[in-house]
Amino acid sequence: MSRRPFEGGIWFWLSLAALVALCVIILYPLINVLASSFGAARADGRSGWQVLFAEPKYLRAVGNTVLLGLVVTLTTILIGVPLAYVTARFRFPGKALIAILPLTTLIVPEVIAAQTWLMMLGNNGLITRTLGGWGIPIPSFYGWSGLIIVMTFIYYTYIYMGTLAAIRGFDHQLEQAAQSLGASPGRARLDVMLPVVLPAVLASALLVFTLVVGNFAVATILGHKVELLSVITYQTFVSEIGNDPVMQSTLASVSIGIVALALFLQRFILSRGRYEITLGRGAKAADIRGAPALALAGAATVVVLISLLPLASVIAGAFTRARGPVMRWGEWTTANVERVLINAPDPIINTLIYAGVATALSLIFSTGVSYMLVKKRNILTPAIDYLAALPLALSGTVIGIGLVMSFNQGWLSLTGTAAIIVLAYLIRRLPFGVRNASSTLYNIPNSIEEASISLGVPPLRSFVAVVLPLMVPAIAAAGVLVWTTTVAELSASIVVYSGGRETLPIQIFRLIDSGLMAQASAYGLVLVSIILVPIIIATTLFRLDVFGAK
């Protein structure tokens, strides 16, 4: 047998510890959810699945959710792909504006996006009332139209960024080669570019579909009479008339199944056309002038302005006088902001503490796990890799329900504590942290660590002395990213939180529910600031590439 005096031992035990931890916090709740869906849901002993197929409300919700997912995926592609193509290939006035696009999706939490669209286009909205005053009726924003519009403008950036990266990495010479063989420029572009860019579009489309299916904030605030899976799952969970653990598990399982099916389909489509994508030099952007330039610049500006609308209206709303639910547009005040900062700062403090702890834990855990995945592979690491990526396919609501069901009582009782909120945060953002740290580690050659060891420094100290310093910029960038997405987290935390532990998104959600838009805007402004300040510090002071990390 092999004689191993080496440091393999300690890493094996560490990876075993990581695997056990992941099983407890991710796999165990997931299995709980899936398993209890088969329990008796009704007095007559029917299981959750039998009820699901028997009661039309549930099937309608499933149908609506899939339909919404497909429609929004399509609309985001229709906006995101042309926008990416235009930015990659042309230079036109105002192009710099588009550079801020990725920022807007990051800094505006979904709950605020939904709220601000309501403030503008809802029944009491500024635009609705203004146009109504002129005698122009606007159809109700609640239901399908609101859901589709808001989700489209929240999610199209994912398609845009994914496609842009693919087009930029696409070797322009392929296109020229096709032209040299007699294809017309347009034809050449379609023939050679499409197969290369398609996988990227498909991958981001799947991401959008997953996000729409799992979306809780917009679905709840704007869904109105449209039944959606995430909404009735949550309602089944909180329902006061006997909350329904079996039905909630069944519904959660259905949404896991939808995402799993979408993932499978994507894999299937991609595997049918397997080819190596050679990355080369992308084409230089061409100048365009005159009317086409104006049209492009105009279209791009409209998209950007609509994306920025939530940001502008949350600022306006925060400083607008309100009497109950009625906004007095044009009358300015600082009272809303003062109230949330001085009289009711608890949600702010809670958010800072929970997200701070979760971000710190996430960085430590994902750096350690990534190190094992990249540099110290053993028979356990593939399982760790898989488990750490699993939360990507689970919506926040599902994760929240799984945690509550698993840690309600027994050997590890967390319900009602702050720990369960931190845990929910940690699980939801784990895949991002791990992916980020792994990609950095792949770029650090093993030989650097070995050089240190050969010079007499023990392995663990070598890692700390020479590898960790090289990871610091990436860890810091990941930290900013995890922070910004964690403070905005709603769908899992609203399931696991208990009274007195409201975070900013939860508080904003509750205020929207009560129609108190001005106060919601004030908290929203604080939330956006909490997100924005670290980004500004990181990108300007430390010149970190926060968005490249995404």
Add this chain to the structure above:
Amino acid sequence: MGGISIGGVSVSYAGNRIIEKLSLTIKDGAFFTLLGPSGCGKTTLLRTLAGFLPVDAGEILFGNTDVTLWPAHKRDIGMVFQDYALFPDKTVFDNVAYGLRARKRDETTIRARTGEYLERVGLSGFESRRPAELSGGQRQRVALARALVIAPQVLLMDEPLSNLDAKLRVQVRETIRDLQKEAAITTVFVTHDQEEALALSDAIGLMRAGRVEQMGTPVEIYSMPVSAYVADFVGAANVIAATTQVYASKGADVEVQMAGARIVARSVTDIPAGPVKVLARQEDVQLYAPETGSGIPGTVFRRQYLGSRTHYKVRFESDGPVLSVERTGLDHGSIQEGAAVRVVLDKARTLVVPR
């Protein structure tokens, strides 16, 4: 100080046995090269000596000390990597001083030793630069200084020159040899470049599929290859199928039949009668005008004039093998394509090896 003895070492990597019961001895202070094609196990053996890979069996001695079970950081080695492996966030000075600091030398000693070694590799004045601000050759010099400054018991080098361009390779090669001689550190150098191996080494171990095919001085490896594999890997050689009628003992001249002719060649080892191979380096094959009468008749079918020499391809009349011939000296390019020639293989320079 002391040499290295490797006794019956077997090493596996990712479930495959890469090195099988390998034994060899490296003399104290020698510059020893592990030479072989990629995948022959030479880097695996080097990493095993460094302590980065565990052995399945066997033992490794540095001097008289059994280090088989020692982890890498305790083995007192200096290592130079193919990709330099400099710490990118540290200055040249801090890179070189790293090993001394790990050994907790006092700051005055560190300053003096680091300065001394930077001067030896010709990089005085570069102390505060970072690796990214250096050329490839300079980086490898820093790596060399970093490995040598700690005065290790053993210096290990993993293809340290392969990332440099041809001119720099020769320069850094000379630096390596000078410093190694000066310090008289037992050195193991891994390369697939036969010229590097011949130029630098006191001894070469030519590896093939996890075993040492031949050990010897550069002259022995080149002029007395024990197999067609060695002859072909170190310098180009013509390998021609032939047969012998009698048992040939090592070092004896033996008559063989090849290409329809009989020639005499020297046997490198004991070989029973039967099929053999004849080795002839291309610069050792003589071409004469057909009217001389001796030698095997053939035709030149390709000629490449290279300035200092000319390469010819010759086909035997008997439709036998194709020979590569290199001529130097006066008139080396004088034979034209299509010319009839007589091929003469000098018995002192033509070897017989087992088939």
